[in-house]
Structure formats: C-alpha cells, structure tokens
Amino acid sequence: MKLGVAAGGIGLSLDDVIGQVREAAEAGLDSAYFNQILSWDAVQLAALAAREVPGIAVGTAVTQTYPRHPLALAGQALTTQAASGNRFTLGIGPSHGPLIEKHFGLSYDRPARHIREYLSALVPLLRGEQVDYHGETLTAAGRVEVPGAEPPPVLLAALGPVMLRMAGELADGVVTVWTGPETIADHVTPAVTRAATAAGRPRPRVVAGVIVSVTADPEGVRRRVAESLGAASDLPSYRAILDRQGRSGVEETVVAGDESAVERTVRAYAEAGATELLVSPFGDERERARTLGLLAALRGRPAGRAQ
Known part of the structure; x- marks a missing residue:
C-alpha cells in the first residue's frame, strides 16, 4: 500500500503548502493530494507542487465537477500532467448539495446521473479524443491537445x-x-x-x-x-x-x-x-x-x- 498526505490547510500560504509536499517527499512518501473547497485551486496547486518538488506523485482529492465543464477540467488536468512529468492523478467528485446550490447557485439534482455523464465526456477528452457528447445535464463537443501529457488516472469520490x-x-x-x-x-x-x-x-x-x-x-x-x-x-x-x-x-x-x-x-x-x-x-x-x-x-x- 502506498502512503500519501493531504496537503493544505486554512490560512496557509503557497510556500507553506509546498513546504508540506517537500516534507512528505523527504519522508519517502509516495504522494501529495489537494482538496478543492473555496480557496486554492487544487489542480493548479498540484502542478505547482510537482514543479517545485521532483519525484513525488501529486493529485486532487477531490476537485468539484459541477462548477467545471469537462472540456475546461480536461485542459487543466492535462496541463498539470505535462507540468508534473505525468505524475498527476485527477480525483473528482460532485461535492454536496448544500455547497453546490448555496455557493455556485447550481442545481444538485440527481448527482449520480451528472457524474455518469461527466465521466462519459471527461475520460475520452483526457485521452485526446474528439468528443461530441450530448447528455441530459451537459454537452461537450471538442478535443483537448496537450503535447507530452499522458491521460491521467481518474478517481471518483x-x-x-x-x-x-x-x-x-x-x-x-x-x-x-x-x-x-x-x-x-x-x-x-x-x-x-x-x-x-x-x-x-x-x-x-x-x-x-x-x-x-x-x-x-x-x-x-x-x-x-x-x-x-x-x-x-x-x-x-x-x-x-x-x-x-x-x-x-x-x-x-x-x-x-x-x-x-x-x-x-x-x-x-x-x-x-x-x-x-x-x-x-x-x-x-x-x-x-x-x-x-x-x-x-x-x-x-x-x-x-x-x-
């Protein structure tokens, strides 16, 4: 079993967070993950941490799906994958109704349906494929190309x-x-x-x-x-x-x-x-x-x- 840390915390500076990742790498740990709430952007943090701290794997656990269109998140994730030398894992989740509806003003109706449609569009986009997806909750048409980026693994909360x-x-x-x-x-x-x-x-x-x-x-x-x-x-x-x-x-x-x-x-x-x-x-x-x-x-x- 691999061992990783959840990096970050309320009130921490960017240098503080990167310092946590560096400590984890020096301790011989395998990975550092970042959570998406209403502060630092988790995907960008993963890219920055990977560039600052060689060797350790990075990921999100997790970034919210509702506020991020699959095309936009695919571009972010593949950029981070390229920046990290393909050490990135993309963890996603629908978050929670009270948070999505209160903070983003979006409907949280049938989150399982939303996730099925989201993954149906996101995963082929991460493989660099042309997508023309029309579901009940979202439409995604296009392709994302980031040279040097392998498709990152996707984890679901x-x-x-x-x-x-x-x-x-x-x-x-x-x-x-x-x-x-x-x-x-x-x-x-x-x-x-x-x-x-x-x-x-x-x-x-x-x-x-x-x-x-x-x-x-x-x-x-x-x-x-x-x-x-x-x-x-x-x-x-x-x-x-x-x-x-x-x-x-x-x-x-x-x-x-x-x-x-x-x-x-x-x-x-x-x-x-x-x-x-x-x-x-x-x-x-x-x-x-x-x-x-x-x-x-x-x-x-x-x-x-x-x-």
Whole structure:
C-alpha cells in the first residue's frame, strides 16, 4: 500500500503548502493530494507542487465537477500532467448539495446521473479524443491537445453503492473519506472491484482518506476534530457512511494514539484492500511531527527527516 498526505490547510500560504509536499517527499512518501473547497485551486496547486518538488506523485482529492465543464477540467488536468512529468492523478467528485446550490447557485439534482455523464465526456477528452457528447445535464463537443501529457488516472469520490459502481466501471478507482478499515474491506473494495471486473477494466485503485494523529491524547484530538469538522457529519452522503459504520460523527473515524496503535490501523487499511492511504496529519506541531515521523519510519526513512 502506498502512503500519501493531504496537503493544505486554512490560512496557509503557497510556500507553506509546498513546504508540506517537500516534507512528505523527504519522508519517502509516495504522494501529495489537494482538496478543492473555496480557496486554492487544487489542480493548479498540484502542478505547482510537482514543479517545485521532483519525484513525488501529486493529485486532487477531490476537485468539484459541477462548477467545471469537462472540456475546461480536461485542459487543466492535462496541463498539470505535462507540468508534473505525468505524475498527476485527477480525483473528482460532485461535492454536496448544500455547497453546490448555496455557493455556485447550481442545481444538485440527481448527482449520480451528472457524474455518469461527466465521466462519459471527461475520460475520452483526457485521452485526446474528439468528443461530441450530448447528455441530459451537459454537452461537450471538442478535443483537448496537450503535447507530452499522458491521460491521467481518474478517481471518483464515492461512498454509496451507485457511485462506487461508477468508480469501478467508468474511472480508475475510488477515493473515500470517513471510512474505517472494516468498511474498506466489506463495502468499498468489493463494490468497486466487482464493477471494474464486470466492465473489463484493470484492478481499481482504492485511495482511503483518513485523519491521523500520533498523540498522547487521542480523545483530545477527536474532540478538536469534532469542533473543527463536526458539521461534515450532517452532510447526507457522510451521514450515510457514518451510520453504516455505527459512528455518530466524523471524529470517530480519526486514527489517533501512540505509534504502535496508529501503525496497527495503517496496516489494517492495507489488509482491507486500500492501495493507497491518504493521510491528513492532525494536531499541534509536535503531534504532526510524530505523525509524519511514523509515516517516514514505515517507509524506512529516519524519523528526524520528517520533522
């Protein structure tokens, strides 16, 4: 299983974010991913980080589809692929109804239909093909050519059965959030793998996003996560996956404890079928340093390099 980090954070400068990616590369980690909210553009960040930090893979986990036409996103993604020397993975997702409707003024009607049509246009565009797609929710006609850019892998943010099926059938895999190892093992991995097999596609990637803190105060960490991110527990898709796991809030999915406890859970994700663990280090400066130090140790690097 590969190990990556979710880079970024509220109030960070561009140099701060690039510094996180550089730390991850020095720790021997495989990748750094960026999320799209209402701040830095995730695809552009990936391009900049790849140019500044050689070797490490970069990606989005995820960028929102509704505000970005497939032709526009294909151009962005292929540009980033060229800038990175073909080290880019494009993770996409429909986001959430309250956010898309409130911030962008767009309808969130039938997001699964939207994603099926979006991928039907986007994937051939990423291959450099001429597209003339006319669906119920979008039209895309044209071709995107970026010399030197290979088609980037596409991951779909998915938690429910319909979206997981599309992640295997139409994309290269799935990226999840708020999912423990048991849910990866008995829900995510089987669903996306069945869909990929039925569609004659290669084994899908399963990228599991998780908040991790190596700490002496795991309950304190979970309390702080609840304070800062607890509102996410009420978003419908997150509420459904939390209910499936018997969890009351997102803070209960946090991996927190000493080095040995966290390492056991990291290994449990690998055994569950995750092909890549996307870690969001959480806590104060010392806790974050311990977390990155553990990841470095798991990659055979001296922990001191990660601090």
